[in-house]
Amino acid sequence: MGKHVLLYGLLCGILIAALKLIEYRWLMVEYSVEIYGGLVATVFACLGIWIGLKLTRPPRHTETVVMREVVVPAPANFVRDEARLATLGITPRELKILELIAEGLSNKEIAARAFVSENTVKTHSSRVFDKLGARRRTQAVQLGKEFRLIP
């Protein structure tokens, strides 16, 4: 900011000098005042715009640490779309796996939690991906939420 003020001062100085010069040369000429005024007006308008822009540029990192604990908008009113579930032909086990995937668990963790082998988890997830038309687990989660199969 200090640099800007300095620059501003310098510019003003140069301007004043320039104006003095113009003044001495053109003061006698007709319409000199109008030209002079116009010049001053233009230059200062530009300068003003520049300053305005500088002033409003927000500082990059003004850490306004305001802790604000907000309860997550829990999907309390979640109702599973059983119809869609049926039309897609997704089995209960596959849905369970999808839910666990949505919780951000790895296949290994899901296997541990569901008391099955990791291979089984992979089979279920592959099937559910097929049925959802997903190619990745993140996509499966996205689609699962869209279809209201998982909260």
Place this chain on the structure above:
Amino acid sequence: MGKHVLLYGLLCGILIAALKLIEYRWLMVEYSVEIYGGLVATVFACLGIWIGLKLTRPPRHTETVVMREVVVPAPANFVRDEARLATLGITPRELKILELIAEGLSNKEIAARAFVSENTVKTHSSRVFDKLGARRRTQAVQLGKEFRLIP
């Protein structure tokens, strides 16, 4: 915007009239040119600042509404938790990547959509995983939603 231009024109008109008046009254007085110039400079500088501020003020409704057939579980009233974003130190770019991950895109697809290399996407995602405390992208999405960083 049109309103602003009109207002600007009107102001200029009034100003010119005022200047004419001043001119006729004070042109004879000594130092009149200096005073005149100073006045013009001040007024136009203020005007410039005002215009600069107007220009940088983000317009209220720049967002182009694009209809999407995807009707996700109505996050109609989603408000990003900027405070949390700041405390976690997640940068805009990282947030963008997180959003694209949540849409179920692969790193390659994200790279294509964000016009960067896949390596860059991986860097951003790694950073955002670190900051979120996630080990997988599904987990990152889950946490991102919990923290209200993404819809």
Place this chain on the structure above:
DNA sequence: GCATACATCATCCAAAAGGATGATTTTGCG
């Protein structure tokens, strides 16, 4: 001028995920 933050890209390596396929066991139902 120098330190910092941010964004960008790269390389190497390991772990996880995904696709294809086949086999075995459970379970529900006519």
Place this chain on the structure above:
DNA sequence: CGCAAAATCATCCTTTTGGATGATGTATGC
């Protein structure tokens, strides 16, 4: 009982993802 759907597990192979680290360029702040 016998069948079919569902669930379970495995193997092989490819792709994706994640971790660690370093380099470069560009702003910005002090």
